[in-house]
Amino acid sequence: MTPDLWIEVSNSALRQNFQTLQSAVGVPVIAVVKARGYGHDLVAAGKVFAEAGAAILAVTRLDEAIALQDAGITARVLILTPTLPENRALAAERGFIQTLDSVSVVSSLPAGEYHIKIDSGMGRLGVLPNEISALATALKARREVRITGTFTHFAQASNRSVTLAALARYEAAIGELKSAGINPGMRHAANSVAAFTYPETRLDAVRLGTVLYGQFPGASDKVPKLQPTWRALARVIAIRDLPKGATVGYGAEVTLCRPTRVAVLPVGFSDGFTLSPDGPRRRMPLPKVLVDRKRVPTVKFNGKSALTLGRISMQLTSVDVTELPEVTVGSIAEIPMLRLAASEGICRVLVD
Numbered sequence: 001m002t003p004d005l006w007i008e009v010s011n012s013a014l015r016q017n018f019q020t021l022q023s024a025v026g027v028p029v030i031a032v033v034k035a036r037g038y039g040h041d042l043v044a045a046g047k048v049f050a051e052a053g054a055a056i057l058a059v060t061r062l063d064e065a066i067a068l069q070d071a072g073i074t075a076r077v078l079i080l081t082p083t084l085p086e087n088r089a090l091a092a093e094r095g096f097i098q099t100l101d102s103v104s105v106v107s108s109l110p111a112g113e114y115h116i117k118i119d120s121g122m123g124r125l126g127v128l129p130n131e132i133s134a135l136a137t138a139l140k141a142r143r144e145v146r147i148t149g150t151f152t153h154f155a156q157a158s159n160r161s162v163t164l165a166a167l168a169r170y171e172a173a174i175g176e177l178k179s180a181g182i183n184p185g186m187r188h189a190a191n192s193v194a195a196f197t198y199p200e201t202r203l204d205a206v207r208l209g210t211v212l213y214g215q216f217p218g219a220s221d222k223v224p225k226l227q228p229t230w231r232a233l234a235r236v237i238a239i240r241d242l243p244k245g246a247t248v249g250y251g252a253e254v255t256l257c258r259p260t261r262v263a264v265l266p267v268g269f270s271d272g273f274t275l276s277p278d279g280p281r282r283r284m285p286l287p288k289v290l291v292d293r294k295r296v297p298t299v300k301f302n303g304k305s306a307l308t309l310g311r312i313s314m315q316l317t318s319v320d321v322t323e324l325p326e327v328t329v330g331s332i333a334e335i336p337m338l339r340l341a342a343s344e345g346i347c348r349v350l351v352d
Helices: 011-025 034-038 042-052 062-070 085-094 103-108 129-140 160-179 192-197 286-291
Strands: 005-010 029-032 056-059 077-079 098-100 112-117 145-151 186-188 206-208 230-235 238-242 260-265 298-301 304-309 317-320 332-335 347-351
Touching: 005 011, 011 029, 011 042, 011 192, 011 206, 011 347, 029 042, 034 042, 042 056, 042 062, 056 062, 062 077, 062 085, 077 098, 085 098, 085 103, 085 112, 103 129, 129 160, 145 160, 160 192, 192 206, 260 304, 260 332
Parallel strands: 005 347, 029 056, 029 206, 056 077, 098 112, 112 145, 145 186
Antiparallel strands: 005 230, 230 332, 238 260, 260 317, 298 304, 298 332, 304 317
16 A cells, blocks of 8 residues: 555664764763654664663653564663652563652662652652652662662753752762762663763663654754654645635635645644644735745655645645646655654654
8 A cells, every 4th residue: 555644764874863963972871762763763772772872762651662672672671750659560570670660668678770750850750869768778678679870850950050069969869878888770861952061960771762863953063964864754635726716715714816726735733733824824925925835734745845825624634736837746845743643553664
């Protein structure tokens, strides 16, 4: 079957990004593959990074860890959030690294491997700095709870003073653990932004997420050149020639100011494409439309831009291809879809 909507994932780009970034940071990389590999594909991304040498794969939930293991991936897997009490034994049996984020749970944890999470200012999860002494005491009574790492997560990695203050709180907690006779294991604090903005946060390992997938959520001239890893693509399923004055889409919000050739694409807000273009309408004079075009979702055919027309529907989008006579039924458009918003139901096609 020929797909009419799919996401192309480049294994070679994922691999190259990992190798480039690993070389740049100079410490082991914990590859974060949560959220379906940031919208790519959980197993595909996990396999690439494991084979490329990731020290650990990191996920958010137990079911993600199980999916990686069931796919034959033998890399160590860290679950970044606390496991539900009823699932802890299963996670331990599977050999996953669980997160220890509270003093109160230590007495009930099954034997296994754990990373301590320190709350350095995010306020969501983690042992507070003033709880470290109590944590150390609890851990001394449970030697079967093996601590192989200690980590934190920065709340404002783009803010130097806030981040370095959080790092200081984290390092103070590490020092207190050591003084109490607890080996903190692998220290990891830096996410994608911190790893390339503040080299002092790299410690024993870095947790890289979005940057592995070709995007850097900050501004730094120290980030190596990254390869694009993801494209959302759709084939034209219909071509319409509409007269001047015709309306397009729900609410008839667009009135065409010229004869218009319209391509229909099988993608919409249920797939993760934006719900409504908050921008110019075709009832506007053409010069104003051209000025405001950046406010309207735009797709591309072979690198040439085409404006969407009217509201994005549940699974359909209309596009103005009047200036692109080469576009026909079956032509492929690249869709500017947010990776994490892309529906899991859209098939991922792996290319090398």
